[in-house]
Amino acid sequence: MFAVYATRIDRDQPLTGLELGERPAPEARPGWSVVNVRAASLNHHDLWSLRGVGLPEDRLPMILGCDAAGIDEDGNEVVLHSVIGQSGHGVGPKEPRSILTERYQGTFAEQVAVPTWNILPKPRELSFEEAACLPTAWLTAYRMLFTNAGVRPGDSVLVQGAGGGVATAAIVLGKAAGLRVFATSRDEAKRKRALELGAVEALEPGARLPQRVDAVIETVGAATWSHSVKSLRPGGTLVISGATSGDRPSHAELTRIFFLELKVVGSTMGTKDELEDLLSFCAATGVRPVIDEVLPLDRAREGFERLAAGDQFGKIVLTNS
Numbered sequence: 631m632f633a634v635y636a637t638r639i640d641r642d643q644p645l646t647g648l649e650l651g652e653r654p655a656p657e658a659r660p661g662w663s664v665v666n667v668r669a670a671s672l673n674h675h676d677l678w679s680l681r682g683v684g685l686p687e688d689r690l691p692m693i694l695g696c697d698a699a700g701i702d703e704d705g706n707e708v709v710l711h712s713v714i715g716q717s718g719h720g721v722g723p724k725e726p727r728s729i730l731t732e733r734y735q736g737t738f739a740e741q742v743a744v745p746t747w748n749i750l751p752k753p754r755e756l757s758f759e760e761a762a763c764l765p766t767a768w769l770t771a772y773r774m775l776f777t778n779a780g781v782r783p784g785d786s787v788l789v790q791g792a793g794g795g796v797a798t799a800a801i802v803l804g805k806a807a808g809l810r811v812f813a814t815s816r817d818e819a820k821r822k823r824a825l826e827l828g829a830v831e832a833l834e835p836g837a838r839l840p841q842r843v844d845a846v847i848e849t850v851g852a853a854t855w856s857h858s859v860k861s862l863r864p865g866g867t868l869v870i871s872g873a874t875s876g877d878r879p880s881h882a883e884l885t886r887i888f889f890l891e892l893k894v895v896g897s898t899m900g901t902k903d904e905l906e907d908l909l910s911f912c913a914a915t916g917v918r919p920v921i922d923e924v925l926p927l928d929r930a931r932e933g934f935e936r937l938a939a940g941d942q943f944g945k946i947v948l949t950n951s
Contacts, residue, residue, distance in 0.1 A: 631655045633739035634930040634948070635693045636680050644680035645934055653693055656735065656743035661720040663703055663746045665710065669762035670698040670737040670927075672937050672946045673795060674874060675729060684732045695738035695948075696730040699752055699761035707752040709761045709909065710737065710744055711902045720745025729766075729899065738930060740950055750906055753913035763919035763945040764908055766899065767795030771803055771847070772908045773900035774869045779845035783808030786843040788861050790814050791850040792824040792832060793943045796871060798920045800847045801827045806917045812839055814854070823943050827920065845869060855879035859886055867893040920944030926951060 633653040640646045656664050676694045679685040685692055696712040712730040715721045730736050730744065752761045774796070775781055781804075789800045792813040804811040805828025813824040813832045821832035831840065835854055842863040848854065851873025858868055860883065887894065900908075912918065922942040925933050926949055933946040 631740040632927060633693045634695065634927065635691045635738070636685065637691050639680065639682035639685070639687055639690070641681045644677055645931070645938060647680050648931060648934060649691070650928060650930060653691070653735075653739065656741055659743070661745055661747075662743050663749060664741055664743050665698065665703075665708060665749065666701045667698045667737055667740060667742055667950055668700040668758040669947055669949045670695045671762045671766075671795075672933050672948070673697065673766045674872065674937070675766065676731075677934070677938055679731055684729070689733070692731055693735040693737075693739050693742075694731055695736035695742075697762050697765045698737035698742060699758045702749060707754070707758070709750045709752045709905070710742070710765060711748040711750060711905050712765045713899050713902075714745065714748065716901065717747055719747035738927065738948060748902070750902070750909065753909050755913040756909070756918070759921060759924055759947045759949065760912075760919050761909070762947055763795075763921065764912070765905060767945065768799040768803075768919055769900040769905050769908055770871050770897065771796045771799035772911075773904055774847050774871055774897045775800060775803055775807070775809075775845075777900070777904065778869045778895045778897045779847070779867050781807075781809055781845050784810070785845065786810040786812070786841060788812045788814070788839065788843045788846045788858065789829070790835070790846065790848050790854040790858060791874070792829070793817065793820040793940070794849060794874070795945050796849045797847065798827070798944045801829050802917055802920060804828070806911075806915055812843065814857075820943055842866070849873075850875050852876035852879040856881045856883055859883040859892065862890070862892050864890040865892070866890075867895060869895045869897050871897040922946050924949060
């Protein structure tokens with residue numbers, strides 16, 4: 631079957647390890663199901679995999695992609711939950727939790743095999759392309775906002791780095807939930823898009839906000855860390871799920887964190903129940919993922935290049951015809 635896969639690790643030039651071509655189709659195994667992939671979306675996780683983060687050399691070649699929607703063996707339209715081993719279903723009892731493609735072949739292919747437990751019904755209101763955007767970036771944003779930040783309608787939130795998948799999702803979900811959303815971006819066009827999606831203000835990184843916020847959604851890391859901490863009200867919460875600019879800020883702001891009794895919460899992906907809730911939320915409210923571009927699977931390299939350059943606003947989706 632045709633697939634997009636990693637053949638080698640290169641931390642400085644990750645796309646040199648990206649290949650497109652034929653790979654073995656997945657084989658059935660007890661407790662697992664094979665899904666015919668209709669749509670799959672890119673995440674920064676895929677770029678990190680090409681750099682060797684979570685993907686050692688001895689597991690190559692590895693089909694990339696952890697998000698997908700498609701058709702299961704019984705003809706049902708489904709969405710995949712991409713966290714493997716969270717429940718023990720389909721894996722050994724001592725196997726640690728992992729994201730698909732850290733241990734198992736991924737979704738950038740005509741077919742993918744996952745534990746049957748990881749398959750959820752796709753709401754009919756969502757297209758395959760829309761549903762394929764939800765299991766990683768949108769689920770991460772959902773958990774960051776509503777589980778780990780604990781915000782409520784009327785609260786204020788700062789979203790750093792508008793344009794990325796998680797940040798874009800946080801703006802849309804926050805607006806739909808009645809939050810007052812502020813956003814930052816280095817790019818003027820992305821700031822304009824953030825306003826169109828429902829942010830009350832979109833500012834340059836580091837700019838002073840008109841008010842201190844209840845929570846910050848942080849995925850950028852070192853470049854925005856100090857600003858994130860300084861933007862919180864006393865007792866506020868900073869939720870971090872990524873560090874695309876690096877994980878070693880020059881100013882950790884420790885004094886401000888303890889003096890103002892700020893909370894710093896790490897967040898990774900989300901649960902199957904949260905994904906089910908997110909799917910229902912989108913179906914019921916009309917909220918839809920922001921899609922930057924849809925490409926056929928054989929043009930995946932273009933999507934990776936766009937993601938690596940940071941040119942996208944929203945999700946890049948790959949489809950099988």
